[in-house]
Amino acid sequence: MSWIGKIATKVSKFSLNKSDKRLYNAIKRIIGTSPTNLAIYKLAMQHTSVAKENKDGFKESNERLEYLGDAVLGSIVAHFLFKRYPYKNEGFLTDIRSRIVSRASLGDLSKKIGLDELIEVDTKRKNAYSHKSLYGDAIEAFIGAVYLDKGFYFCQKFIVNRILLTHLDLQTIIETDKNYKSKLIEWAQKESRNVQFSISKDKAENNSRQFVAQVLLDENPISTGNGYTKKNAQQDAARRACEALEIE
Template sequence: MLKKLYRTIRLFPKRGREPYVSFYKILNFYPYNIMLYEQALLHKSSSIKLKDGRWINNERLEFLGDAILDAIVADIVFKEFEYKKEGFLTNMRSKIVQRETLNKLALNLGLDRLIKSSAKTGNHKTHMYGNALEALIGAIYLDQGYRIAKKFVHERLIVEHLNIETVAQQEVNFKSRLIEWSQKNKIPVEFRLIESFTDDNNNPIFYTAVDIYDFESGTGRGYSKKESQQRAAEEALDKINMDKEFLKEILILKEKESELPALEESPEENPSTDFTTNNETEKA
């Protein structure tokens, strides 16, 4: 209580000044640690080098905000839809936290006017706004705690800018979600058509698999390629979210893959030979 009062007193001279006013318009409260919020809107293309040599941007806050947002939305939909089953709740959370929704919410809040970025390609900007919103939620959590972060998500995002009943009726684009996960984690995903045929009523049937590295991670059937891909992607996402051993194997493969370039770039000569040659040159 005393700590909160002390913080409030310290904020008095800063109210009415920038950037506090800009953040207040978005948050509906004044930040305590303004640097966290400025970092949340600092794209990696405009990273800042600190005196200790570290480079900072919003990627770490985005990582934190992503996890906090998942927890908050799960909390909200669990209480909002009291009698719905797990599958419905999972789908609802996916619809709210998907990149397309977060991008729109970020634009509605006006984050695009505050983001600092030197990225020029449209590709970066596709995810920039949603990523910044996640980073902002991470900053709110660190600065104000879970309760205020949840209040921000519920009141400023869901109540003001989303009709939760309309969202419930929308379909989730599982393929887009899987590709988004793939790009964010730099893990290869491939959709592979296994077979296509016609059923007894002469309807076309497509059977698709999703490969993550060399693992067949999901399969799906449908009356179109798109439908079969959606079902395969849904199965793959369920496996990623539910099967901890599977995810662990994927992350191990990613780690091994990241080590390959370092091995390939190492000199062909034996390091011990180089060392001997250098010693001989020094003596000469």
């Protein structure tokens, strides 16, 4: 039976083996209550490097939960910032949200709540994966599991109270000016690479023009970004390029 078939299954702490009991207790500590379905969390901590094929030939890893968690996290962070900063424009909100959900930020948060001790990964291949990507993916998958196990409103409270307000200094994030475009250009010069920025298109949305920027590395597109100004769109695209290239 796949994890999908186990969603409605309730778990009893006393019926678990030693490994599952450790995971159960860790999840309870992280989210503040007992998990209902341990199978979802086990899948969330299963990196693709240790994925096993089920009877249908599908490799079960945390990638699908990562996809779900990414969407849930983005929505909740956007709503949180919208309410917390009622007089800030969309450019400010977009920028701060991007910094919060960046791979580097999520990687740090993952370790702060203890997911680095729970993630299952092929240790022989661990060096092949970026820690920022590995742990950033894990926290998104974990959020996807919390969402499925406990519902949206519980998940929202978990993210806001146990992650954003506990482990992030929003004022420091706001005051730290990260010029990703300059950082990318500086890296390209050191590595003798050719980097270019372009506005690939723009579109009207709710009477506002939104720009879409593209980063080309050695004439090959590596990232795109959005913004309500050309500068913001280029910064967003540069941020995504820095993450893809693992530029600190």
